[in-house]
Amino acid sequence: MMEITEKYIKKIETPVALKTQDLAVYYGDKKAFAEGTIEFPQHQITALIGPSGCGKSTFLRSLNRMNDGIARVEGQILYHGLDINNDQINIYELRKHIGMVFQHPNPFYKSIRENITYALKYHGVKDQSVLDQKVKESLQAVALWDEVKDSLDKNGKQLSGGQQQRLCIARAIAMEPDILLLDEPTSGLDPVSTRKVEDTLQELKQKYTIIIVTHNMQQASRSSDYTVFFNLGQIVEFDETSQIFTAPHVQMTEDYVSGNFG
Numbered sequence: 001m002m003e004i005t006e007k008y009i010k011k012i013e014t015p016v017a018l019k020t021q022d023l024a025v026y027y028g029d030k031k032a033f034a035e036g037t038i039e040f041p042q043h044q045i046t047a048l049i050g051p052s053g054c055g056k057s058t059f060l061r062s063l064n065r066m067n068d069g070i071a072r073v074e075g076q077i078l079y080h081g082l083d084i085n086n087d088q089i090n091i092y093e094l095r096k097h098i099g100m101v102f103q104h105p106n107p108f109y110k111s112i113r114e115n116i117t118y119a120l121k122y123h124g125v126k127d128q129s130v131l132d133q134k135v136k137e138s139l140q141a142v143a144l145w146d147e148v149k150d151s152l153d154k155n156g157k158q159l160s161g162g163q164q165q166r167l168c169i170a171r172a173i174a175m176e177p178d179i180l181l182l183d184e185p186t187s188g189l190d191p192v193s194t195r196k197v198e199d200t201l202q203e204l205k206q207k208y209t210i211i212i213v214t215h216n217m218q219q220a221s222r223s224s225d226y227t228v229f230f231n232l233g234q235i236v237e238f239d240e241t242s243q244i245f246t247a248p249h250v251q252m253t254e255d256y257v258s259g260n261f262g
C-alpha cells in the first residue's frame with residue numbers, strides 16, 4: 001500500500017460519538033484500509049468520500065462489525081470509551097446502538113408495519129400500543145407516515161425505491177440507535193427521492209450521529225457537517241465540510257473535490 005505523506009485530521013472540539021484508533025482492515029493478506037484514527041462528532045453528519053475502491057465501505061462496515069467473518073479488523077473502535085472491536089462484545093446488542101442502512105433498499109418481505117416492529121418484537125417488546133406508537137413515530141421521523149398511514153399492511157417491497165429506502169431508515173431508527181451508518185443510501189434513487197432522504201437525515205441528526213458514504217459531491221457538500229476524504233485505503237483529510245470543499249489543507253483532497261483527480 002502506497003504511503004500517503006500529506007494528511008490533515010482536524011481535532012474536533014465537540015463531543016465525540018465514536019472514535020477509531022489505528023484501524024486497519026485486511027481481506028486475507030491484502031490490506032484494504034490502514035491506520036485510521038478519527039473522531040466522529042456527536043449529532044452531526046459526517047460524509048465519507050473518495051474514489052471507488054479506496055476503502056470507504058470497508059471502513060464503514062467495520063464500525064458495527066459487519067466485516068466479521070469477511071475481513072480481519074485490527075485496532076480499536078471506541079464507543080463511549082469501550083473498544084467494540086473485541087470478541088467479548090455481543091454484536092446484536094451493539095447493532096441496537098449502531099444501526100446500518102445499505103445502498104440498495106432491502107425491506108423485509110413483510111408489511112410496512114412488520115418491517116418496523118420485527119426487531120422490536122425480537123428484542124422482547126410485546127405491548128401492541130407501544131409497537132403501534134413506534135411504527136407511527138419511526139415513519140413520521142422519515143416523513144413517510146403521511147404517505148403510508150392508510151396502507152401499513154401493504155408489503156414493504158411494494159413501495160417505490162425512495163419510499164423503501166426511507167422505510168429502511170425508519171426500521172433502523174425504530175431501535176433508537178445512537179449512531180446511524182449509511183452506505184450510499186441514495187445511489188439508486190431519483191433526485192426527488194434523494195432530496196427527501198437528505199431532508200430526513202437533517203431532521204434525524206438532532207437525535208442521532210450520522211456517518212454516510214456518498215459518491216455524490218453535491219450531497220456531501222449540502223448535507224454533511226464534516227467530511228472525511230479517503231484515498232488508497234487511508235484517511236487523507238478530515239475537516240468541516242465547508243473547509244474540505246472550499247479550502248482543504250491537502251492538495252490531493254483539493255484535486256478530488258474539484259474534479260481534477262487521476
Ligand SMILES: Nc1ncnc2c1ncn2[C@@H]1O[C@H](COP(=O)(O)OP(=O)(O)OP(=O)(O)O)[C@@H](O)[C@H]1O
Binds near residue numbers: 032050051055
Ligand atoms: N469482501 C471482499 N473481499 C476481498 N476484497 C474486498 C472485499 N470487499 C472489498 N474488497 C476490496 O477492498 C478494497 C476497498 O473496497 P471498498 O468496497 O471498501 O471501497 P469503496 O471505497 O467503498 O468503493 P466504492 O466506492 O466503489 O464502493 C477494494 O480493493 C476492494 O476490491
